[in-house]
Amino acid sequence: MGNIGPIIVLALIAAGLVWLLLRALKGQEVDRRVIFAFILVSVAAPLLMPVTFKAKPTPIVRALFDAIDELPEGSRVLLSFDFDPPMSPEVQPMADVITRHVLAKKHQAICMTLWATGQAQFNITMNDVIKTDFPNLVEGVDWVNMGYKAGNEGVLNVIRTDFKKMFPTDANSIPFDSIPILRGVRSCGDFDLIISLGGGRPGLKEWVLFVGDPTGVPIGAGVAAVVAPQLYPYYPRQLVGLLGGVKGASEYESHFRDNYEQYRDMPTPAMVMMGPQTVAHIVIMAFIVIGNVLFFLARRKEGQS
Amino acid sequence: MEHLTFWGHFGVWVAAFLTLGIYSFLYRDNPWYKFTEAVFIGISAGYWVVVLFFDNFYGKFWVGRGEEPMLWIGAILGLMMLMRLVPKIGWIARWPLAFIVGATSGLWMMNYLTSNAMSQVQSTIMPLFGEGFGASFGEIIGNLIIIVGTFTGLIYFFFSKEHKGAFGATARVGIWGLMITFGAMFGYTVMSRMSLLIGRVDFIFRDWLGLIQ
Numbered sequence: 398m399g400n401i402g403p404i405i406v407l408a409l410i411a412a413g414l415v416w417l418l419l420r421a422l423k424g425q426e427v428d429r430r431v432i433f434a435f436i437l438v439s440v441a442a443p444l445l446m447p448v449t450f451k452a453k454p455t456p457i458v459r460a461l462f463d464a465i466d467e468l469p470e471g472s473r474v475l476l477s478f479d480f481d482p483p484m485s486p487e488v489q490p491m492a493d494v495i496t497r498h499v500l501a502k503k504h505q506a507i508c509m510t511l512w513a514t515g516q517a518q519f520n521i522t523m524n525d526v527i528k529t530d531f532p533n534l535v536e537g538v539d540w541v542n543m544g545y546k547a548g549n550e551g552v553l554n555v556i557r558t559d560f561k562k563m564f565p566t567d568a569n570s571i572p573f574d575s576i577p578i579l580r581g582v583r584s585c586g587d588f589d590l591i592i593s594l595g596g597g598r599p600g601l602k603e604w605v606l607f608v609g610d611p612t613g614v615p616i617g618a619g620v621a622a623v624v625a626p627q628l629y630p631y632y633p634r635q636l637v638g639l640l641g642g643v644k645g646a647s648e649y650e651s652h653f654r655d656n657y658e659q660y661r662d663m664p665t666p667a668m669v670m671m672g673p674q675t676v677a678h679i680v681i682m683a684f685i686v687i688g689n690v691l692f693f694l695a696r697r698k699e700g701q702s
Numbered sequence: 703m704e705h706l707t708f709w710g711h712f713g714v715w716v717a718a719f720l721t722l723g724i725y726s727f728l729y730r731d732n733p734w735y736k737f738t739e740a741v742f743i744g745i746s747a748g749y750w751v752v753v754l755f756f757d758n759f760y761g762k763f764w765v766g767r768g769e770e771p772m773l774w775i776g777a778i779l780g781l782m783m784l785m786r787l788v789p790k791i792g793w794i795a796r797w798p799l800a801f802i803v804g805a806t807s808g809l810w811m812m813n814y815l816t817s818n819a820m821s822q823v824q825s826t827i828m829p830l831f832g833e834g835f836g837a838s839f840g841e842i843i844g845n846l847i848i849i850v851g852t853f854t855g856l857i858y859f860f861f862s863k864e865h866k867g868a869f870g871a872t873a874r875v876g877i878w879g880l881m882i883t884f885g886a887m888f889g890y891t892v893m894s895r896m897s898l899l900i901g902r903v904d905f906i907f908r909d910w911l912g913l914i915q
Binding site for chain 1: 728729749750753754757758762809810813814816817818821822824825883886887889890891892893894895896897898899900901903904907913914
């Protein structure tokens with residue numbers, strides 16, 4: 398009985414699409430607001446009546462998971478929160494699950510941001526993941542928040558050789574030398590893995606160009622889908638793994654949950670979002686088909702006249 | 703929702719009001735949309751002014767001005783940039799601008815050449831059957847697609863010879879490769895934009911209306 402709701406909604410959407418096609422075939426105009434309404438329903442319905450899919454990790458997602466998983470305990474992982482609220486629905490789930498993975502493996506998490514808005518996004522991860530799932534971890538010993546520094550790639554160009562020069566204190570104004578987790582960190586070369594979370598500029602591309610390639614430190618990333626196709630060519634030579642959009646995030650969440658029993662009940666926002674994503678994509682594909690049918694019909698009519 | 707304070711609830715209502723205001727444009731242009739758009743632009747500008755003032759001017763220059771003489775050069779260049787606001791001496795702003803253009807090009811040129819040209823070329827020159835012939839069937843197909851796609855794509859952009867015969871056929875394969883790439887990029891863009899919509903709809907249903915627990 399629990400599945401009857403989504404089935405009814407999907408049937409209604411399908412019937413609506415057929416109605417649109419028939420209407421269009423008769424040459425009647427379709428108001429653009431009708432299309433917007435379809436998209437709204439196709440997004441809202443799976444949220445109200447959740448449809449979840451089990452996501453199997455693709456090799457590029459699995460590679461990032463393995464890169465974190467195979468590091469020896471206590472490795473230094475730099476996490477850069479380079480995103481803002483508009484990117485949050487896609488990138489925040491990645492930031493949360495990757496941070497959870499890093500800390501569950503008992504690595505040291507050094508967090509920073511190249512975006513002024515990234516500080517607030519880190520706070521979300523800090524409250525929802527670090528303080529909730531790892532209340533015993535100590536700030537400054539197990540993890541640290543270095544905060545935001547303006548300067549885009551200029552910041553990366555400096556921290557490549559001198560981390561302390563750009564970050565003389567952490568976000569709470571505690572001096573660099575007084576932070577235990579940073580003992581032995583001179584430059585980016587002292588990190589075992591760097592993970593860029595974002596999708597704009599500065600972002601992954603700058604991390605690869607200014608830090609990853611010159612120092613040889615492995616770089617992984619989670620990025621918004623809109624930039625993912627431009628970044629895939631960096632894999633596997635210049636990137637250890639990449640999560641592209643909410644699909645990549647859902648694959649990572651699913652794989653992490655399968656491998657870490659203790660987090661079986663953790664929130665999986667990306668997996669929840671894949672329901673509306675899938676339905677919305679099917680509706681858009683249907684619109685593309687309807688649009689093309691009409692285009693070819695109109696062309697044939699023009700040819701006949 | 704229960705644990706929110708009065709101001710927490712107030713914030714959720716304001717966010718819902720602004721979200722609906724922005725989406726009201728989909729029906730048609732209206733004063734509610736214009737208001738929310740103006741609020742967004744104003745708050746964004748204000749936020750950046752405050753952040754950059756405290757991070758750059760105060761955090762970098764003002765705090766370290768006594769120890770780092772080089773910071774004064776940056777401060778003077780910054781001041782020169784503001785000369786744009788005075789039309790008569792606006793030309794002074796060209797100097798710091800020239801400095802930025804020069805420094806940025808220098809910074810990017812070598813890194814770009816190494817990472818985006820050399821390394822990418824190196825990634826394309828690969829053993830078709832994997833190192834030690836260890837590649838799976840799927841990997842071999844993938845390698846073939848990369849090699850053929852790169853080669854035919856480059857042929858398409860070679861305009862010194864007319865695209866006819868075998869050369870033209872190769873270029874057409876390149877066009878197909880480009881079209882498939884654009885299709886994939888469009889698909890990813892749709893996914894990204896849908897994620898934004900899902901985020902806002904989720905906010906409306908979960909945080910504002912409390913329909914999702």
